[in-house]
Structure formats: C-alpha cells, structure tokens
Amino acid sequence: MLPQRARAMLRRLVPRQPLRLFQWQAACARGASVQRRTWASMIPRPLGPWGAVGNSPPVCRRSSSTPASGPEVALTQERYPVKRLPFSTPSEADLAAFERIIPGRVVTDTEVLAASNVDWLRTVRGCSRVLLRPRTSEEVAHILRYCHERNLAVNPQGGNTGMVGGSVPVFDEIILSTALMNQVISFHSVSGTLVCQAGCILEELSQYVEARGFVMPLDLGAKGSCHIGGNVATNAGGLRFLRYGSLHGTVLGLEVVLADGTVLNCLSTLRKDNTGYDLKQLFIGSEGTLGVITAVSIQCPPKPQAVNVAFLGCPGFAEVLQTFSTCKGLLGEILSAYEFMDAECMWLVRHHLHLTSPVQESPFYVLIETSGSRAEHDAEKLNDFLEQALRSGLVTDGTVATDQMKLKALWALRERISEALSRDGYVYKYDLSLPTDTLYDLVTDLRARLGSQAKRVVGYGHLGDGNLHLNVTSEDFSRSLLDALEPYVYEWTAGQRGSVSAEHGLGFKKKDALHYSKPPAALRLMQQLKALLDPKGILNPYKTLPAQA
Numbered sequence: 001m002l003p004q005r006a007r008a009m010l011r012r013l014v015p016r017q018p019l020r021l022f023q024w025q026a027a028c029a030r031g032a033s034v035q036r037r038t039w040a041s042m043i044p045r046p047l048g049p050w051g052a053v054g055n056s057p058p059v060c061r062r063s064s065s066t067p068a069s070g071p072e073v074a075l076t077q078e079r080y081p082v083k084r085l086p087f088s089t090p091s092e093a094d095l096a097a098f099e100r101i102i103p104g105r106v107v108t109d110t111e112v113l114a115a116s117n118v119d120w121l122r123t124v125r126g127c128s129r130v131l132l133r134p135r136t137s138e139e140v141a142h143i144l145r146y147c148h149e150r151n152l153a154v155n156p157q158g159g160n161t162g163m164v165g166g167s168v169p170v171f172d173e174i175i176l177s178t179a180l181m182n183q184v185i186s187f188h189s190v191s192g193t194l195v196c197q198a199g200c201i202l203e204e205l206s207q208y209v210e211a212r213g214f215v216m217p218l219d220l221g222a223k224g225s226c227h228i229g230g231n232v233a234t235n236a237g238g239l240r241f242l243r244y245g246s247l248h249g250t251v252l253g254l255e256v257v258l259a260d261g262t263v264l265n266c267l268s269t270l271r272k273d274n275t276g277y278d279l280k281q282l283f284i285g286s287e288g289t290l291g292v293i294t295a296v297s298i299q300c301p302p303k304p305q306a307v308n309v310a311f312l313g314c315p316g317f318a319e320v321l322q323t324f325s326t327c328k329g330l331l332g333e334i335l336s337a338y339e340f341m342d343a344e345c346m347w348l349v350r351h352h353l354h355l356t357s358p359v360q361e362s363p364f365y366v367l368i369e370t371s372g373s374r375a376e377h378d379a380e381k382l383n384d385f386l387e388q389a390l391r392s393g394l395v396t397d398g399t400v401a402t403d404q405m406k407l408k409a410l411w412a413l414r415e416r417i418s419e420a421l422s423r424d425g426y427v428y429k430y431d432l433s434l435p436t437d438t439l440y441d442l443v444t445d446l447r448a449r450l451g452s453q454a455k456r457v458v459g460y461g462h463l464g465d466g467n468l469h470l471n472v473t474s475e476d477f478s479r480s481l482l483d484a485l486e487p488y489v490y491e492w493t494a495g496q497r498g499s500v501s502a503e504h505g506l507g508f509k510k511k512d513a514l515h516y517s518k519p520p521a522a523l524r525l526m527q528q529l530k531a532l533l534d535p536k537g538i539l540n541p542y543k544t545l546p547a548q549a
C-alpha cells in the first residue's frame, strides 16, 4: 500500500525530477504518510471580485474607491477617545486656492470622499471634505506650502491598503492622494535601479521591472492597489523580506516634500553614499508624519531563473519550527520565503474565498519558496530537504509547484488570509515580532483567554522573519473584546522583548502602544524630530506618535 501511495505523492512533489523517484519512494516507504490529490483538485475555483484563480493569476486588488460594502463604519472620533487639534477648517477660499494650484483635480464629490475616508478594513472613518490629486512634486510642494501657512492638516494617502488606520483622516484633514503621481522616471538595465513617482502601483512596477529581467524587492498581498510611496512611508515588509531584506536597505534615495513645502531631493541612485546623516531613513516608516514621499529610487534584484513553491502540512508548531531549521540548513541561499498559517486560516480561505487546500488537513501549513538561478540545482536541493522533512515526520503531506499558475495558486492560500479575515466580521489585528520559539504561544493563550468572546483567533505570518500576524474576529466591533485584547497582547509581547508592530506601522490604532517597544528616550527623540520637521504638526496628525500630555 505504502509504495503506491508514495508514488502518487512523488508525481505531485517532484514533477520534473523523474530521476529522483527512487529516492522519494524509498523515503516514503520508510514510513511517510501521504495523501493523494491532483493539481486539478488543488487549483482554487474562481473567486469573487478580488480576482480569479484559473487561467488568470490571482491578483489581489484592493480598491480604495470601492471598499467592501456593509453597514456604515463608525466615525473614528466617536469610537475612540481622540480630540481634534486646533487646525483651520478648509474654507471655500482654500478650495479656490487649491483649484488654482491643481486645476480640475480638487475633489469634493461625496462618493469619492466616502471611499477615501474609510480604511479598506472598514474599521476607521474620517470626515474629510476635500481630496487633492497632484501630479508633480512641485504641485505637492505648492499645496503643502499653502497648508502650512493656513494651518491646515493633511492626510497623505496612497493605495489606502494600510492595516493600522494610518492612511485615512481621523477628522477633516485634507486628503493628499498620490494616485496621479504614477510615472516611472528611469530604470537602469545594468544596475536594476528604478526611479519612479510615489503613486506607482506596486504590481505595475513589478510587471515593468520583470519585463526587463528584474524583480521588485518587495511583494505584498495588496500589490494590486498599494503605492510604492505608501510602501516606503510605512516601511512595508511583505513576502520577500526574508530574501531581500527591509526597505531601509533596498531604497537608495527619496524625494520628500516637507511640511513647509521644502522639496528635499535625496533621490540618489548610488549604492554607496556615506556623506553625513542618511536622511532618507528618517522618512522610511515615518507614515507620512515627517514629510510626503513624492519619488523613490529603489534597487531591484535580478529576476530569479527558477522558482519553486512547496506547500506542506505540519502536525504541530514544534514541527513548523524544526522544518524551518531543516530547510535553512538544506536549502541555504535558495530559500526565499518561509511562511506559516494555522488550520483556522485554511478554514477561512476555504470558507470565505472558496480556495481549495492542496494537502490533507493539518494543524499547521508552511509555504516554502526557493528562488535561484539553476532549476536542476534548486530542485535537487528541494528534493533533499523534502525527503528529510517527510522521513522525519516534520511534514505529513505536501505539494510542490514550479509553473507560474500553480505557484500563484499556492501563494494565494497564504496571501489572501487577510482578505478572508475581513469577510469574517470585525477584525482586530496584531502584527508582532516575537522570538520564533514562542511565536505561536500567544495565539494558544488568547484562544483560552477569550473563549466565546471571540469568533476566531488565528495565527499566521512570516515565520522566517519572526513575524506573527495574530488576528481575532468578532461579528461586530466590541469594546469589551478590544479591552480583553489590549493592553494584554502588548504586555505579552513586551514580556518577550518583541515588537508591537513588525511591519504594519503604528498608524492611528497602535500609536499609544509605541512605549511597549521603545524606551522613553527614544519616544522623546521621535517627538523632537517631529517638532523639528513639522512644527505645526499638520502632517498626518493623530498617527504614529502618542498624543503629548
């Protein structure tokens, strides 16, 4: 019985490596339990408005202009204890002044504003009455110079795909959209340096550089909508972090318009530049509170020639960790992603998005990606790893993809968890950096602690980066559930010397938790930097930094 089952698995796992069949058979014959399914059953069925898997790739396009429908989102100022700061209120004369700066691109249409005032998760809502659509840095400079003089608050907005309420107004801040700043400025075909405006959509940039033999150093589930400027402003992490590292390393230069309208042109394309303070770093992850990023220079790595994705089932979290150690050792330089999700996540993507699991039901799943330059070499390494993982019982079932469509289908299972969660009810999101050994303990702990108060408590994330996405859902927003979660989650994280925001930033929702991850002296220095660069506090107020006493 076993050799036959093993053969079935081999066909799925090593589609292009017939020479290795014997080794696989041997490995499986030594006791690996496998489940047979075919690719046909694995490929998800067509989806709803967020894209389809099948002949077309699963593009996860979050549209800021068409947020999911549902009951009206409560105003942030009503749900949270926040007081409007004494900024001016935009007047008819201000609108006329904006109209002179960007003729025809001053938006007061209530439908457009309704969409731009709400985050895509539908958890926070402002009441801005004007949205500006500049095309150039000079226009942004002109607008900010005017707002600075008039003491008007400004909410910079990219694709509005953030997770922490950083990209929508809290009150009536003017929305400054980068949507029309979507031009590639230059691309160097030898170095792979891309220079572009801040409003370029990440997925469009990916397609642009891929056609030229390169890839963007970052990739996110929200790639179909998010803007590169927003990615940099929030220091987005994402799915390629393990391989290419943080934007603090890959961004070579920035052009930023400061609060008073000064254009800071640090749009360098140099790999090495040790002249004084590296000012661009201040703006990476500052969430639009120190300046508005208008252009980005970014280093794109060469496109890998061979990509494999393995999607595996693990019997427990200990095995998820051991599988990670094993694959780091055996895959070495070709390992480009190590993601995990628990059984609840799989339930969510199946139930809400009708995606089909390619492997038998397991308590945990891992997605391993390899990216290299020689297909045979990578396949050999991957086979060795899979053989060992299966033989030692770390992995109980799995499947491997090498072609584009199947790769994307496997990635969709992981990338679209966030979307599935948003269809499950109100979502409380925690994006934590934790020591990998204890990374899942908090999920288990919370399930017991919250009991039936929560609809679902799930854990997934970028295990390779020590990043847990802890998500809790309830039918509707519940103050008592929020109180049960906070500050408990933050205290738990601080107890592990973790970070309360690994990659999503602080925005509006997490700003008061900053002190769990930074000492008082760091907070003071941040406040001083803010005061220096934006003395009137007009840029993205109520975000990132806690309100000063």
Ligand SMILES: O=C(O)CC[C@@H](O)C(=O)O
Pocket: 163, 221, 238, 414, 415, 417, 418, 429, 430, 431, 461, 469, 470, 471
């Ligand atoms: O929704 C989340 O909690 C995480 C979203 C994103 O960072 C991901 O890794 O999928």
Ligand SMILES: [Zn+2]
Pocket: 237, 238, 461, 462, 469, 503
């Ligand atoms: Zn993430």
